[in-house]
Amino acid sequence: MHFWRMTMVTRRRLLFLPIACFALVLTGLPGLSAQSSEQIDLDAIQRIKEEGFDRSQVMDTAWWLTEVHGPRLTNSPQLRAAADWTVKKLTEWGLANAKQEPWGETFGRGWSNERTVVHVVKPSPWPVIAYARAWTPGTNGPVVAEAVLAPLATDADLDKFRGKLKGKVVLLQAVREVKPMFDAPAHRYTATELNELAVQEPPSPGRGGFGPGGGQAFAAKRNAFLIAEGAVAVLEPGSGRGDSGSVLVGSGGSRNPKDPPVPPQLAVATEHYNRLARMVGKGTPVTIEVDVRSSFHDADQNMFNIVAEIPGTDKADEVVMLGAHFDSWHAGVGAVDNAAGSAVMMEAMRILKQSGLRLRRTVRLGLWTGEEQGLIGSRMYVKNHFADPATMQVKPEHAQLAGYFNMDNGTGQYRGVYLQGNEAVAPIFRAWLVPFENLGAGSLTIRNTGGTDHLAYNAVGLSGFQFIQDPIQYSSRTHHSNLDVYDQLVAADLMKNAVITAAFVYHTANREQMLPRKALPKPTAPPRPPTQQ
Known part of the structure; x- marks a missing residue:
């Protein structure tokens, strides 16, 4: 008999056994009880699966x-157009x-880029x-210009060139x-890797920081030098992992229009950059044509998040949130x-x-912008609605948020949850x-994972x-690469993720x-002294 055609009583009885077995395995771990009395609505899960698998639109x-x-760099015309479409679709x-x-x-x-063409003219196109x-x-x-290999890493390098x-x-690196x-x-996680991930590790001691803004300070000095020297463009290898295309x-410049200008900067496939650098380094003259057309958009420098709701019923004043960041970088399409x-x-x-399921609490979607610049959108939302982590003076909505679920680790299917x-x-x-579990999701880890928008919620x-x-x-x-394109998405994984999220x-x-x-965290910054009148 198909599992979903059994009676509710039979299904609940069958479901109790694996839950109880898990409870026995978990007995003795900190914070875990020997039994879980958590209610699971299998009829709702069936309806969620049918809608999510049979009629998916993901x-x-x-x-x-x-x-x-296209790519949705924060405050670009592409992001604004995508946001308009999204609100209409919701x-x-x-x-x-x-x-x-x-x-x-x-x-x-x-900022947006309309054209980027780099072509070697000599010695061979x-x-x-x-x-x-x-x-x-x-x-x-x-512009057509000669290439110069000029690794500029120190003040002495600036003097040299x-x-x-x-x-x-300018080829800026060796x-x-x-x-x-x-x-x-x-790669997909193996059972061994998931078991290792589930093991709690003590927090590592903090490392001493670098000097305040040392790297950024020299980069600003180098940019000013390149502008003053009249370089027409700067090329660097866009490497770090992967290579092979x-x-x-x-980013290479500032969002603040009052900041000093920077030269045109391009990230080049490492193998192509190396060919250029070797030729110039061995004394072979190289002439390059560079044509970059980019635009700054200063008319509206304010940004927004996208929100939408399914109103609740008897607990409608309480809210469950789910979200993801909406913005991306620009070399691919932010897939x-x-x-x-x-x-x-x-x-x-x-x-x-569409499933018509009754929801006691209101369910609210948040799609965040400015994540790639430091989780700005989600942090602003949390600050506006719940609390400012600098002061930890909570707002009334803080007591009404039942939980927040986030997705931001690519196209891979869910294997479980970070418990933070x-x-x-x-x-x-x-x-x-x-x-x-039959979809491959059954793991929990007490560990924290960082770098994305759930941290804004944890912070308060x-x-x-x-x-x-x-x-x-x-x-x-x-x-963050040029290969972040639609073809890299795994449809079956995204369908599973939507179903599990909905459940x-x-x-x-x-x-x-x-x-x-x-427990509530402590404020991250001391309160400001009162302004002197």
Whole structure:
């Protein structure tokens, strides 16, 4: 007999056994009880699975966000267009209060790149794989110039090349080693790796920091030097991991229009950069044509997050949140980082709405901008609605948030949940994962994971969680690179993630109590003294 056609009583009896077995395994671990009485609504899970697997729209949503609208650098025209489409789509799905909610603080100027062409003219013509760095200017039309190898890492280097860079294309680094790839770049977690991840480790001692802004200070000095010397463009290898055509591209300039100008800067495929650097280094003259067309957008320097809701019923004043960052870098189309997360969380909302399931608490979606610049959007939302971590003076909404779930680790399927040090939620999540073990999701780790938007919630004592995901090629190839494209998305994984997210949100919305929290953290900064009149 098909599992879902059994009676509810039979299903609940069958489900109790694995939950009880898990409880026995977990007995003796800190914070875990010998039994879990957590209620699981299998009828709801069946309806969620049917909607999420039989009528999924997650890949279509991801396609619109990526291949239609392109990369979504914060405050770029592409992001604003994608945000308009998203609000319209959420409204079409019947969600309430879909809107763009302002941060309340200035982000800075926008930036977009319309054209980047780098081509070797002499000694033999060939095209160069290169991408303009964000917030750097264009070349004001095509320029043809000689390349100069000028590694500028110290003040002595600046003195060495003074008067030698006018009208030149500057190769800013020496040849970079490219190592062979002996291991497959794509990977799924093994059972052994998940077991290792589940082992709690003591926190590592903090390391001493570098001097305050030392690297940034020299970079600013070097940029001023290059501008004063009249360099026409700066090329660097976009390496760091992967290579073999994977180019890491970030920012090279400032969002503040009042900051000093920087030269045109391009990240080049390491293998192509090395060819240029070797030729110049061995005394072979190289002439390069560079044509970069980029635009700054200063008209509106304020930003927003995207929010939408499914209103609750008898506990409607309490809220469950799910979210992902909406912005991306610009060399690819921001597919795995993080249209994947945005599309999954949108799909989870669509599943909950279309399945017609009753939700006691209000469910709210948050799609954050400015994440790539330091989790700005989610931090502003938390500050505006819940608390400022600098003072920890909580607002009324702080007591009404039942929990927050985040996705931002690429396209890989969920394998479990990072508990962020919250021991009390372990038996709850363990029970909720049992119906999804056949999808490969059954692991919990008490460890923290960082670098994304659930941290904004944790910073003010709210229960925020990130799912454990298979790495696939996230860190090895696609993260922040030109290979972050739609074709890297794994449809089956995203469908599973949307279903599991919807189930977790459903159970959080309908359980009698909100999810347990850790103790409130202390303020991160001392209060400011009163202003003298």
